[in-house]
Amino acid sequence: xxxxxxxxxxxxxxxxxxxxxxxxxxxxxxxxxxxxxxxxxxxxxxxxxxxxxxxxxxxxxxxxxxxxxxxxxxxxxxxxxxxxxxxxxxxxxxxxxxxxxxxxxxxxxxxxxxxxxxxxxxxxxxxxxxxxxxxxxxxxxxxxxxxxxxxxxxxxxxxxxxxxxxxxxxxxxxxxxxxxxxxxxxxxxxxxxxxxxxxxxxxxxxxxxxxxxxxxxxxxxxxxxxxxxxxxxxxxxxxxxxxxxxxxxxxxxxxxxxxxxxxxxxxxxxxxxxxxxxxxxxxxxxxxxxxxxxxxxxxxxxxxxxxxxxxxxxxxxxxxxxxxxxxxxxxxxxxxxxxxxxxxxxxxxxxxxxxxxxxxxxxxxxxxxxxxxxxxxxxxxxxxxxxxxxxxxxxxxxxxxxxxxxxxxxxxxxxxxxxxxxxxxxxxxxxxxxxxxxxxxxxxxxxxxxxxxxxxxx
Ligand code: ARG
Numbered sequence: 297x298x299x300x301x302x303x304x305x306x307x308x309x310x311x312x313x314x315x316x317x318x319x320x321x322x323x324x325x326x327x328x329x330x331x332x333x334x335x336x337x338x339x340x341x342x343x344x345x346x347x348x349x350x351x352x353x354x355x356x357x358x359x360x361x362x363x364x365x366x367x368x369x370x371x372x373x374x375x376x377x378x379x380x381x382x383x384x385x386x387x388x389x390x391x392x393x394x395x396x397x398x399x400x401x402x403x404x405x406x407x408x409x410x411x412x413x414x415x416x417x418x419x420x421x422x423x424x425x426x427x428x429x430x431x432x433x434x435x436x437x438x439x440x441x442x443x444x445x446x447x448x449x450x451x452x453x454x455x456x457x458x459x460x461x462x463x464x465x466x467x468x469x470x471x472x473x474x475x476x477x478x479x480x481x482x483x484x485x486x487x488x489x490x491x492x493x494x495x496x497x498x499x500x501x502x503x504x505x506x507x508x509x510x511x512x513x514x515x516x517x518x519x520x521x522x523x524x525x526x527x528x529x530x531x532x533x534x535x536x537x538x539x540x541x542x543x544x545x546x547x548x549x550x551x552x553x554x555x556x557x558x559x560x561x562x563x564x565x566x567x568x569x570x571x572x573x574x575x576x577x578x579x580x581x582x583x584x585x586x587x588x589x590x591x592x593x594x595x596x597x598x599x600x601x602x603x604x605x606x607x608x609x610x611x612x613x614x615x616x617x618x619x620x621x622x623x624x625x626x627x628x629x630x631x632x633x634x635x636x637x638x639x640x641x642x643x644x645x646x647x648x649x650x651x652x653x654x655x656x657x658x659x660x661x662x663x664x665x666x667x668x669x670x671x672x673x674x675x676x677x678x679x680x681x682x683x684x685x686x687x688x689x690x691x692x693x694x695x696x697x698x699x700x701x702x703x704x705x706x707x708x709x710x711x712x713x714x715x716x717x718x719x720x721x722x723x724x725x726x727x728x729x730x731x732x733x734x735x736x737x738x739x740x741x742x743x744x745x746x747x748x749x750x751x752x753x754x
Contacts, residue, residue: 301383320619321374324381326626328367330416331381332360334409337512338492339400345503347403352396359393360385380619382406382413403502404495407526407614411491414625416513418535421629422484428636429477429542434753435643436470439463441746445739447724448563448653449662456660459724462648464737467745472545479538487531490515494525497613527613529603532621536600539632543593546635550586553646557583563656565647570638585642589635596631599624657724658698661689666721666730667699674713684710 310318336357343353363385366372378384383406390397440463450460490510493499499522506518519525556563566583574580602624610617664685671681688710692699699707700722707714720726732738735745 301378301386315377315379318379318616318619319376320380320622321376321378321384323626324410324619324622325374325384326381327413327417328381328385329364330413330420331385331409332364333416334412334492334513335360335385335400337509338404340512341505341509342402342502344508345505347502347504348399352399355393355396356389356400359389359397362392363388380406380410382409403500403504404492405497405526407496408491408494408522410618411494411526411528412513414621415487415489415491415515415531418531418625418629419484419488419514421633422480422535425629425632425636426477426480428633428640429473429480430753432636432640432643433470433473433477433749435640436466436473437746437749437753438644439646440466440470440742441750443648444742444746445725445728446648446650446653447657447728448648449657449660450737456657456662458665459657459662459727460737461728461739461742462653463739463742463746464728467742467749469545469549470749472548473542476538476542476545479541480535483531483534483538485516486534488514488516490518491525491528493518494522497523497526523613527610527615527618529607529618529621532625533600533603533607536596536603536624536628539628540593540597540600542632543589543596543635546639547590547593549639550590553586554583554590557586561656562652563649565649566642567645570642570645585638589638592631592635596628599628654724658700661692661699663699663722663724663727664689666727667718669730670718670721671711671713676711676713 339348339353339356339360342348343350348356363372366388372384372388374384375387378387386397386400389400442463443466444461444463446462447459448462448465449456450458450465490506490513492509492513493504493506510516510518519528553564553566555561557566566581566585568581570583570585571581572584574582603621606617606620606624667688668678668681668685671684672678676684688699688702688707691697691706691709692702697706700719704714704716704718707718721730728737728739730738732741734741
């Protein structure tokens, strides 16, 4: 025969380039452990239902353990001629235990095998991603707790808007990550069903017990339709979508860190070990980590589009197109895990430059809304108060004074309702402390929110 696995009906060997072109072993060998895990469960089930003898099952399991040990010791020769991880492992098993190895594939197809392997593989990687998100969240919550009363300018349109607590800003990032976390949890729950048993597409004639295989592999239940089982890659798309959304968030965080680390903002200090210098400009310290995370969001977005496009016109059931799912999934995993690791390592060591932030918050009339609210509380309608404060700001721009730097007499030009107590609301600390409700930027609210986040992370 021309090929060990399917050569029976062929009269000539595969074209050498075609063999290379259609092979996936160079990348799908990453799933070797999960392929073996799936095979062990499949063989165990075949033994329980009497398709294999217990002795055969024992030989298969022992043989697969040896194959795994060989792979992990670097004593395994991956063969492109054997196309993919599945056939490489099966061939190695047969080389070890002989004819019994050839029985492993009874009642199974590579179509349901690969669908199972990716799910097992992705499930583990999602679990790691979840712990890394939590680690990053913990860093943010710790920092927020520590810097709950550090004042910085809050922006809209990147123009000074109102003062906020630096801790509050970090907790905004934490909220984004909370939603990301739950998207990965959802995706994991939906994909946690066993495709094995679907065989090529129609199911199998053997008396298989799919519930048993599902429980051996930690799946909630077997998938309900054999055609769908081998052709569904929704879980990969969902994983990519969750990853893309999280990378969009991390890119926004990165953008802010890059801005804050610039000489013009100068809001934070990033530890040297997360930055690099320039080969020509001796003064440079570049925020490479956030820049790269921002840049890497692009490839993850691209993988989502690749997978959607890969699936969009496929007729049922399995098509070779599906082999193209792996590289986008793997690269998404690598990218997301790398970015999370870099951020989780770096965030606890970001230091706010509190004086610079405070000085910046004093520019741009960040307490103008506070003055308007003050006038409303004195009985003036909000629109009129808005107008009065607008005039005060215009005066400040002309005289180069912040509202808090004006004398009482100067302020009273614009409204006789303004009295001595106005200066409490015009300070930065007064301004943030006044937003004292659930979700607001008052330091004691930030403290509470950070503490709640830390409790939930335990
Ligand atoms: N390497 C293939 C993949 O990644 C495995 C399934 C192949 N099945 C087939 N009938 N050619 O999808």
